[in-house]
Amino acid sequence: xxxxxxxxxxxxxxxxxxxxxxxxxxxxxxxxxxxxxxxxxxxxxxxxxxxxxxxxxxxxxxxxxxxxxxxxxxxxxxxxxxxxxxxxxxxxxxxxxxxxxxxxxxxxxxxxxxxxxxxxxxxxxxxxxxxxxxxxxxxxxxxxxxxxxxxxxxxxxxxxxxxxxxxxxxxxxxxxxxxxxxxxxxxxxxxxxxxxxxxxxxxxxxxxxxxxxxxxxxxxxxxxxxxxxxxxxxxxx
Amino acid sequence: xxxxxxxxxxxxxxxxxxxxxxxxxxxxxxxxxxxxxxxxxxxxxxxxxxxxxxxxxxxxxxxxxxxxxxxxxxxxxxxxxxxxxxxxxxxxxxxxxxxxxxxxxxxxxxxxxxxxxxxxxxxxxxxxxxxxxxxxxxxxxxxxxxxxxxxxxxxxxxxxxxxxxxxxxxxxxxxxxxxxxxxxxxxxxxxxxxxxxxxxxxxxxxxxxxxxxxxxxxxxxxxxxxxxxxxxxxxxxxxxxxxxxxxxx
Numbered sequence: 001x002x003x004x005x006x007x008x009x010x011x012x013x014x015x016x017x018x019x020x021x022x023x024x025x026x027x028x029x030x031x032x033x034x035x036x037x038x039x040x041x042x043x044x045x046x047x048x049x050x051x052x053x054x055x056x057x058x059x060x061x062x063x064x065x066x067x068x069x070x071x072x073x074x075x076x077x078x079x080x081x082x083x084x085x086x087x088x089x090x091x092x093x094x095x096x097x098x099x100x101x102x103x104x105x106x107x108x109x110x111x112x113x114x115x116x117x118x119x120x121x122x123x124x125x126x127x128x129x130x131x132x133x134x135x136x137x138x139x140x141x142x143x144x145x146x147x148x149x150x151x152x153x154x155x156x157x158x159x160x161x162x163x164x165x166x167x168x169x170x171x172x173x174x175x176x177x178x179x180x181x182x183x184x185x186x187x188x189x190x191x192x193x194x195x196x197x198x199x200x201x202x203x204x205x206x207x208x209x210x211x212x213x214x215x216x217x218x219x220x221x222x223x224x225x226x227x228x229x230x231x232x233x234x235x236x237x
Numbered sequence: 238x239x240x241x242x243x244x245x246x247x248x249x250x251x252x253x254x255x256x257x258x259x260x261x262x263x264x265x266x267x268x269x270x271x272x273x274x275x276x277x278x279x280x281x282x283x284x285x286x287x288x289x290x291x292x293x294x295x296x297x298x299x300x301x302x303x304x305x306x307x308x309x310x311x312x313x314x315x316x317x318x319x320x321x322x323x324x325x326x327x328x329x330x331x332x333x334x335x336x337x338x339x340x341x342x343x344x345x346x347x348x349x350x351x352x353x354x355x356x357x358x359x360x361x362x363x364x365x366x367x368x369x370x371x372x373x374x375x376x377x378x379x380x381x382x383x384x385x386x387x388x389x390x391x392x393x394x395x396x397x398x399x400x401x402x403x404x405x406x407x408x409x410x411x412x413x414x415x416x417x418x419x420x421x422x423x424x425x426x427x428x429x430x431x432x433x434x435x436x437x438x439x440x441x442x443x444x445x446x447x448x449x450x451x452x453x454x455x456x457x458x459x460x461x462x463x464x465x466x467x468x469x470x471x472x473x474x475x476x477x478x479x480x481x482x483x484x485x486x
Binding site: 075088 | 239240241242245248249252253328329330332333335336337338484485
């Protein structure tokens with residue numbers, strides 16, 4: 001873990017709350033995350049990981065609290081499951097992303113993204129007809145193309161075949177040098193290879209958040225965080 | 238090649254086979270009704286000759302044709318506007334439009350521009366009808382052009398309303414159905430017989446149909462212009478507001 005990451009905190013989550021249908025999905029989320037590197041969100045289904053990503057992306061608006069960034073940053077999301085415009089071809093879908101997010105030489109960047117993610121064979125295919133593998137490639141190509149400062153990935157490794165997973169990990173290692181990659185995942189053993197910061201969420205709360213060192217596995221961190229949380233609750237009555 | 242929101246929506250609209258089927262059907266029905274009316278008009282020529290001021294082509298054929306087309310258009314508008322937001326929500330692609338945005342006015346405007354393509358259909362239909370009628374008689378071109386202007390405003394007003402309804406719906410089918418019901422209701426309250434026992438039929442004034450009828454008579458009134466343009470802008474602003482509200486849902 002680069003120590004500069006810890007000193008250059010840049011994203012502050014300040015008491016974020018998000019309630020729907022009377023249920024607290026995010027409950028007073030407070031934390032500081034580094035400006036570059038990979039932040040991994042761990043948590044069971046319903047812990048609030050995806051909602052937190054949506055709030056950071058600006059797609060959902062918190063009921064209270066705020067997200068403080070040191071300066072203006074662009075964001076891009078890789079949702080789960082991937083969603084594309086069904087009547088657009090793969091190339092048109094990427095052109096659409098480029099039009100919204102890329103200012104310099106969008107055509108060239110679309111070509112590069114298609115090259116890196118090997119999308120040329122399906123360039124003229126409608127996105128609704130893509131196989132799962134190509135949907136994942138397209139989703140990752142969009143992420144790369146967006147050139148956003150903050151990349152938000154919701155379960156990015158779900159169902160990835162080994163070949164795409166390898167390219168994905170390589171790409172994340174490149175991105176994390178200059179960008180903030182925030183990733184929600186269940187696949188702990190793969191994520192811990194990439195992580196610089198680990199966050200454990202439980203029932204809409206952040207119950208643990210710290211820089212990650214490879215000495216302890218994610219599974220241990222997660223289990224200890226949950227145990228400590230239950231213990232704390234038991235002690236406090 | 239760039240692909241902005243407007244181009245993306247235009248592509249989405251015209252790649253839908255159902256839209257082509259409906260457009261063909263409506264073009265056929267409109268042409269059939271015009272032919273029937275023309276046939277009847279020709280058949281009554283002998284009776285018209287006895288009248289001091291017989292109905293001309295513009296009044297007897299052109300105006301009813303515009304009103305028929307306007308009615309049929311409502312179905313197309315309900316279909317195309319449903320795609321604007323309800324389909325985005327159904328396909329879970331709305332986030333592309335919401336991410337990194339401070340305001341949603343330009344998103345609504347871009348989508349509104351994509352809907353202008355319907356006008357091409359309207360203008361195409363009316364141009365062919367006008368050309369055919371002008372070959373067989375004397376068409377009042379000023380009145381015809383004002384009518385064309387009126388139906389264009391009418392179309393855009395309903396597009397704005399359809400987009401607003403679409404932004405409230407999570408599925409395309411619901412949006413089409415809800416828009417159709419609201420559109421038909423607005424048409425019905427503009428009917429001649431509605432509320433006539435109250436003297437001035439104020440319902441006419443809130444129905445776009447009556448304003449369209451005034452345009453078809455060759456009258457351009459400020460109130461009608463304000464109704465269509467001002468009303469359209471308000472509806473688009475409400476759509477943007479509702480889009481903002483979706484972040485809280």
